[in-house]
Amino acid sequence: MARIHIIHENPEWLPPLATALDQRGQPWADWNLSSGTFDLSRPPPEGVFYNRMSASSHTRGHRYSAELTAAVLAWLERYGRRVVNGPRALDLEISKARQYAALEAAGVAVPGTVVVRGEAEDVVKAARARYGRGPLILKPNRGGKGLGVRLFADPDALAAFLAEAPEDELPADGLWLLQDYLRAARPFITRAEFVGGRFLYAVEVDTSSGFELCPADVCEVPTPSAAVGDAFCPVGETPVGGAPSAPAPRFRVLPEGLEAGQRAKLEGFLAANGIEVAGIEFIRTAEGEVFTYDVNTNTNYNPAAEEAAGLAGTDRSGPGAIAAFLGSELARIQPAAA
Numbered sequence: 215m216a217r218i219h220i221i222h223e224n225p226e227w228l229p230p231l232a233t234a235l236d237q238r239g240q241p242w243a244d245w246n247l248s249s250g251t252f253d254l255s256r257p258p259p260e261g262v263f264y265n266r267m268s269a270s271s272h273t274r275g276h277r278y279s280a281e282l283t284a285a286v287l288a289w290l291e292r293y294g295r296r297v298v299n300g301p302r303a304l305d306l307e308i309s310k311a312r313q314y315a316a317l318e319a320a321g322v323a324v325p326g327t328v329v330v331r332g333e334a335e336d337v338v339k340a341a342r343a344r345y346g347r348g349p350l351i352l353k354p355n356r357g358g359k360g361l362g363v364r365l366f367a368d369p370d371a372l373a374a375f376l377a378e379a380p381e382d383e384l385p386a387d388g389l390w391l392l393q394d395y396l397r398a399a400r401p402f403i404t405r406a407e408f409v410g411g412r413f414l415y416a417v418e419v420d421t422s423s424g425f426e427l428c429p430a431d432v433c434e435v436p437t438p439s440a441a442v443g444d445a446f447c448p449v450g451e452t453p454v455g456g457a458p459s460a461p462a463p464r465f466r467v468l469p470e471g472l473e474a475g476q477r478a479k480l481e482g483f484l485a486a487n488g489i490e491v492a493g494i495e496f497i498r499t500a501e502g503e504v505f506t507y508d509v510n511t512n513t514n515y516n517p518a519a520e521e522a523a524g525l526a527g528t529d530r531s532g533p534g535a536i537a538a539f540l541g542s543e544l545a546r547i548q549p550a551a552a
């Protein structure tokens with residue numbers, strides 16, 4: 215029987231989508247690619263495949279899940295299976311450098327970025343050449359959940375940090391990115407969600423407690439007062455805007471959505487790259503410019519924000535929209551599979 219197959223490596227992120235699929239009576243199966251064995255000479259199962267392999271899989275002990283997923287996706291494509299977020303989506307998920315090239319090709323502005331493969335001294339040299347005495351961001355090319363994203367007041371602070379950096383600070387794919395620090399007009403980023411290649415909603419995320427902005431409930435970080443100065447600026451810069459005086463929700467669905475031109479560009483980027491489900495993050499600077507710096511083809515949704523916006527449980531919630539979309543794709547292939 216044809217079903218919806220969910221390709222992933224983190225069971226903790228599955229329940230919201232599982233519930234939405236069950237509520238709609240969709241037949242589905244869980245394909246956890248934290249490990250696995252596949253005979254490429256046999257046909258894969260029938261159905262629709264949704265790839266939600268995560269860039270941060272290596273942080274959960276699954277260093278080679280993305281590589282395994284690439285192999286499985288090639289197999290699925292060879293047999294003509296319908297794959298949502300296929301090989302190109304995975305390709306961009308695991309490399310910010312490739313994301314930026316693809317975004318720019320679609321006319322989307324990205325922050326100035328230098329990629330470095332080398333020792334700490336090469337990273338510092340590159341930082342001094344580009345940033346002089348100014349602030350900069352250091353992040354791994356293969357990212358996820360904001361882990362390893364750090365703001366430094368200047369290249370000296372970066373040098374001091376790298377001199378002491380533990381082994382596990384090394385990026386999973388060996389590539390560091392040095393990036394222009396985007397000074398946000400307010401301490402918020404925006405994440406625009408897309409399902410079926412179309413804009414669903416945008417959520418504003420308070421960054422005053424740090425860079426780890428995974429929206430899933432299971433990723434919740436401590437309240438701002440406990441975390442300010444820790445994750446946001448480990449090297450002694452004051453967070454822009456400071457900590458909020460009273461705890462407010464970190465995630466808020468924006469009733470105004472996205473500006474039409476920006477929406478068209480981002481949807482164009484997704485179409486050009488065969489990406490159907492994504493959360494795309496951007497910052498509006500104090501000068502009013504918008505820079506896009508992260509594309510998440512594995513995206514989680516914040517239940518409290520969806521609840522507050524009246525989206526929870528509907529086809530306009532993240533999990534609801536994906537379940538409805540996958541259901542319609544399954545219905546589309548059923549005659550061929552029967």
Ligand SMILES: Nc1ncnc2c1ncn2[C@@H]1O[C@H](COP(=O)(O)OP(=O)(O)O)[C@@H](O)[C@H]1O
Nearest residue numbers: 351357358359360361363394395396421425508
């Ligand atoms: N260039 C930047 N300037 C300012 N803040 C940034 C910049 N890059 C990242 N951040 C902050 O760090 C967070 C995590 O960075 P991101 O590039 O999204 O990495 P990840 O893929 O791990 O989520 C962002 O959501 C944002 O709050």
Ligand SMILES: [Mg+2]
Nearest residue numbers: 359360495508
């Ligand atoms: Mg991000």
